Amino acid sequence: MxxxxxxxxxxxxxxxxxxxxxxxxxxxxxxxxxxxxxxxxxxxxxxxxxxxxxxxxxxxxxxxRTKDELFEALMTREVERDLARVAELLAGLADEPDPLSAAVDRVLSAFRCDRTWALVVTEYTLHAARHPEAAEVLRRHDEQVGSRLGELVDRMAAEAGLTFTLPAADLIGAATALLSGLTVMSLTAQGDLEPLRRTALLSLVRGAVSRPPTTP
Incomplete structure (x- = not known):
């Protein structure tokens, strides 16, 4: 045996x-x-x-299964890293002398704007414009990211005692459109666009803050 x-x-x-x-x-x-x-x-x-x-x-x-599935995984990985960094950086804003300015600086430091990533996202956006299934990838991704960012913005505003004049989703949509446009510009622009990114985003965010009425 x-x-x-x-x-x-x-x-x-x-x-x-x-x-x-x-x-x-x-x-x-x-x-x-x-x-x-x-x-x-x-x-x-x-x-x-x-x-x-x-x-x-x-x-x-x-x-x-496909290149589109690969791209979706790539975008998820890259943005998850950025979102984790943003969540970490937005903590403690209430202690800053100017919470809005600090928030903008921290967000811009977290979200990548290097040439490689800008090229990849721009290329895929053009692809998505002609292919509905690719457009669905971007739409689904934007919804997920928008929801996560909305929660972070609402939490940051509550901690810093700020009130916005529009829903967080609308503010995020406007900021995303602004930064996306500047990212595309950066592919062919001469010089550093980072100062413009900061000025434009800070102006947008400040304009969306509700200010208490002044006393006579």
Whole structure:
């Protein structure tokens, strides 16, 4: 008779394939970020992304069905990092001499505006303008981000004793449109647009604050 050997599956055994898959996804996202920025979303192929990341097509399709699904994962990763940073930075604004100015400075320091990311988002927006399924990706993403930012703005306003003249969702929509336009401008502009970004956003936010009536 052969001895009966027990087969014990440990947590380490279970987690190891998961960690490998997560590492593969991260490398694919890094490769996609650079490839989309250099070649554009439409021109970049799955093969191009895999080649940059050192993977086969099989590795790609084991994680993503399409390039659009890959892009959605990329955008989620990048914006989640920014939102986590914003949530951290908006704490303690009530202690600032000028909470609005401090809030604008902190938000602008958190949300990325480098050329690579600006190119990727702009390229995909053009793609989405011609493809309804891609437009749905952006719409769904904007709704989720808008909701998260709305909660942060409402919390910040309550802590700082501020009241806005419009709903947080509308203020965020206006700020997003403003910053998106300046981001596109930055792709061809000469000089640094950061001072303009700050001035424009601070003016918008200050204009949306309800001021108590002055006493005669």
């Amino acid at each position: 052969y001895p009966i050997q027990s087969c014990i599956v440990t947590d380490v055994d279970v987690q190891r394939p998961k960690r490998r898959r997560e590492a593969t996804v991260e490398r694919l996202l890094d490769a996609a970020l650079q490839t989309f920025a250099e070649q554009g979303f439409a021109a970049a192929s799955v093969e191009d992304i895999c080649s940059r990341g050192g993977f086969t097509r099989g590795a790609f399709y084991s994680s993503f």
